Amino acid sequence: MAQNTRTVPVGTPTDVTQNHVKGGIGESTLRPDGTLKVTGEFAYSSDMWHEDMLWGQILRSTVAHAEIVSIDTSEALTMDGVYAVLTHEDLPAAKNYGMEFQDTPVLAYGKVRHHGEPVALVAADHPETARRAAAKIKIEYRELPVITDEASALAPDAILVHENRDDHHSGHVPHPNIVHRQPIIRGNADEAAQRADVIVKGEYTFGMQDQAFLGPESGLAVPAEDGGVDLYVATQWLHSDLKQIAPCLGLPEEKVRMTMAGVGGAFGGREDISMQILASILALRTGKPVKMVYNRYESFFGHVHRHPAKLYYEHGATKDGKLTHMKCKIVLDGGAYASSTASVVGNASSLSVGPYVIEDVEIEAIGLYTNNPPCGAMRGFGAVQACFAYEAQMDKLAAKLGMDPVELRQLNAMEQGTIMPTGQVVDSPAPVAELLRRVKARPMPPERQWETAGEGADVRALPGGLSNTSHGEGVVRGVGYAVGIKNVGFSEGFDDYSTAKIRIEVINGEAVATVHTAMAEVGQGGVTIHAQIARTELGVQQVTIHPADTQVGSAGSTSAGRQTYMTGGAIKNSCEIVREKVLEIGRRKFGSYHPAWANAELLLEGGKVVTDGGEALATIADVLEDQAVEVEEEWRHRPTQAFDLVTGQGDGHVQYAFAAHRAVVEVDTELGLVKVIELACAQDVGKAVNPLSVVGQIQGGTTQGLGVAVMEEIIVDPKTAKVRNPSFTDYLIPTILDTPTIPVDYLELADPNAPYGVRGIGEAPTLSSTPAVLAAIRAATGLELNKTPVRPEALTGTL
Template sequence: MGAEWLTVGRSELRKDAWDKVTGAAEYVDDIALPGLRYAAVVRAPHHHARIVGVNADDARALPGVLAVVTAADVPGHRTHGALVQDQPALAVDVVRHMGEPVALVIAESKAAAQHAARAVAVEYDPLPAVFDPVAALEPGAPQLHPGGNLLTRYDVQDGDVEAGFAASDVILEETFSVPRISPAYMEPEASTAIWHEDGTLTVWVSSQKPFEDRREIAAVLGMPEEKVQVRSAVIGGGFGGKEDSGLPILAALAAWAIRGSVRLVNNRHESFLAHPKRHPARLHLKVGAKRDGTLLALKAMVHMDTGAYASYGPAVGGLLTEMVPGAYRIPNVHVETLVVYTNSPFSGAMRGFGSPQAHFAIESLMDMLAHELGMDPLELRRKNILKPGDRFFTRVAVDETASSLPLIVEQMDAARTRLSRIPAAPGKIAGVGLALGMQSMGLGYRVPDTSANRLELLPDGRVRLYMGAPDLGQGLATVAEQIAAEALEMPYDTVRAADVDTAVSPNGGVTCASRMTYLIGNSVMLAARGLVDALLTYAARTLDLPREALVYRRGMVSLPGGEQVPVAEFASRASEEGQPIQAEG
């Protein structure tokens, strides 16, 4: 790190660290509101059943109960969904997975709400259920949705796979299964909402996508988006699992129903049952190679279980399909992926977004192939590693990013040598395994992928950063603050990020896809340039000087005679005039 850097590259103290370690940080469950009430969800005990009737009379008669909400009470759209509008806010006629929300109880206390939820009588007519994605596509399988159980199909081919197998000396074929995995963040899903007297609504969320939450809440409540304000509280982890609007929608419904403030928090059991997981998948792979280890052909059939609702299943299936061949040069490839509805709890976004499933299969197969060939697994990978100029089977040219792959293989070799020297414990046998993973960055081909952030000079000369996407606990705000401080040549302590608030923050999209440092960093640098320009323009107008005669450096505006004026002088004046100096990037 060069001496000229002020903060980037340094290990700065996170501004939220003290509040977190002392318990002062306010998560959604800590938000204090006047007259706060509590909600509890009545969840289906069946994997698949028709709802014959819901009787909430006994629940409504209990002390402290304020309202019971069912699908019939939903004022707007009854369904929502990130990519496909197939998921009811509250079940309509049919439940498709165990734990699906059927009714919502609001009461004066959490205990009263939970007690009343148990008193809601729901009559079910159980239906046959299917949990295996292969079985779900067989004739006669229980159908979850009117269009059938096949949600999405991908079929990508490159080269002549059968000719590749015909030229192969060795052919291996194997089926791999990967399970459903919970994100298991420390803070379970939570939302707090308040209905205001003017007919507007504010919802606090622990979410990766506050602006999308606003859109979905408004649709379900039948309200204009501008009447819904969504705010981020401190977030206790996301990992993709908090890219679901289900719980904020229910909290908003509860606040609307009682025209008051309501809190709704999942316990861990509810989180396991009714919130997105990593997709289970079954991957059948067939690989062909020459005796010297040169890969010639790969054929894959993938069944991905998206559960009862689509969530991000179609997108996860697309990325999984791309990643099946791994980081290897294979001239003949055919991958078919079927994203399938089952009566399992629904799956959605989770770190890797389909690539961990694909890499588990291809890396396992590479080890098996190396064993069959009597070849060092690392040398097999080295021989077939992608290089700049190669073409991926999706017909995308491999650029200079692949230059890192040989270096990674060398690091693997060195680590294996070092670890192999560690003796096994008495009575144990030790070995060193290795695997190579590849991960894309960004939302994907032809998907708009932008981030907006705003900087504002405060009257005392400090800078407020309005981030457009939330910090999930991974330190994104610290990164953005460092980049803003560096771009403005100001101390790190003078820049402070504000929590996302859809009423005042620009829409910075979803915090996901390993892209936020890149996107927010570049956006903040553009905003910093704009802020300096706005500052100098205002200073020139205030001082009646030519704009080009002024120079900004390190929090000061230099005048033609050499005098330096602190930015606070201009920022305070602009604030008094009701025109704060700010810029968006």
């Protein structure tokens, strides 16, 4: 297969002009919301307002595990301006919700299971009044022992986080505090180990990462005259929310009308319900619109996080570097409620080998219930934790064999036709060795960049930056490499589909298309891609993107790198049907005047109906005149299978994505400070629908991986299970001063099974950036460093 490759420097749009429609597939079109966002004019969900609006406020638990002895709301109810104070006793219908299991209480009843769990609810005419009223609610707790790790969760006498579990996973997990267990057995790892000349083992710890989106959870619920509610909310999946909200309100789904509000980032943290049910209950109870906006402190408790993990790995290799076997155990802490832990376990286990050929494997992944904060979806979804461990193992093997770490990876790299540990054949390009070659071949950034001739040291380029802690003494450079594999789309037999409604009509003599989907625009750029597809498929220039809502069929979640593949595929499919309908109208109107209208190969191009030979027959406006054509259709990808619960075999994934990184770091070994100079990425994107957006997604994912490598971690007290750093003062994320140069080199190797050959883009770079940074720091310091994030005390020996 011919390779279509491009190297794109940071910030440089790629000029693609092969399409006949301006702003079509392959062009770098600008986001319509971009200027509004950078100037502060964009309307986020927290900016919404309604006449006679009330404010909602949640009272959250101050302990992590306790029986609720009593709740006294009397003082709060007597406050001026308070319209409602609710507990679980006031809930109108179902008391639990959840994405996969309905195990999460709307408001806690009986007991609380994690620090910050919602217990009571207030509506008042001013946000400060609502906060003061919530503070006056008196709750008496009887504290219980906390479950915080694998040992306490699986001890023979362990307290159960959830008593009386009743779900479809209970039959195959060895303990009630395990949400899900997924083994994968292929070949015989024990026998293969006998052929190994070298065996390396490692135990790795991956910290709990927050999505750290900039827009906190927020929304507005408006009671309707028909007894229903109109909900305007920042979310990732309108229809999943709807299926969870309606039963808790005691309403049919058609009476819960949801519309996407402006979203300030998501990264998985908005896939679960936050304030949607609570605001709606208050609106229905008071008969008034209710707005809820979490502050930053509350946001740390109001959404799921990335699963922290313990990973135990063993790899073997022959003396010439061929991998013989792999064994691993992955323990993911799911926290108090299931969220999407079961699916994260499936991802972590099925991708735990990495992008390598290993015939004999023995894998086990489990997800735990604990009293730690709930964990669920976050960019990378289980594959991030596994990649951190298997890439560290590759470096250990290379060191023990005396091999170049890139050459070892290339020697064992998977390719198209490789059989995964689950038995699935990789049936599209898998350019793992080529991606590694590209990042290794890049020129190195200059040494000692902090030295400015005649002007002294530029401290911004030094470890420690503007803190001015070092002027270059004891600074050592390190270089590290990593590569990862990520699935795209929902897996394991999930009925993954998307819906698109396409309308074409003539307005002021010009054919205009409208695209209506329920896709959540959370910053990934679907607002440009949907218009690009419509322009390309229909030949029109003017395309309107209808606001996303539940008045059209589901678009699925904006996660798993699936929206361009799935909703893009749905738009393409519906446009093709629209196109045929327009042509059929033309055949009926003009077929008797021109015999070419009978040609089944007629195309719409540039707003004109042309033959396959290029002869123009009419414009779309001529064909439609005062008619309109509208189509709403679902579109599905090829089916997947659930993994066998004993062997782990099954065609579980739709598509795979690959990215490789080279990290260049400088470390002050005396102070334990790290400066990442460059994080070069090479990635196969299948087809760059919008090249500028492609580069942005890769750079964004890379930066998130950098964060968890050197600074990001939610700290949970192991004795109390309380969160110790719920603020951006204490939970650090990369700023522009921490973000290195991120040159991007992308390949376009089409997946023949995907629309336009596209691959999901945004998640893959989050995998390999973290282990690449760790590898570079190890190279600079000679330390083992088996935990994220790397803190100064780990580098100076004071840990």
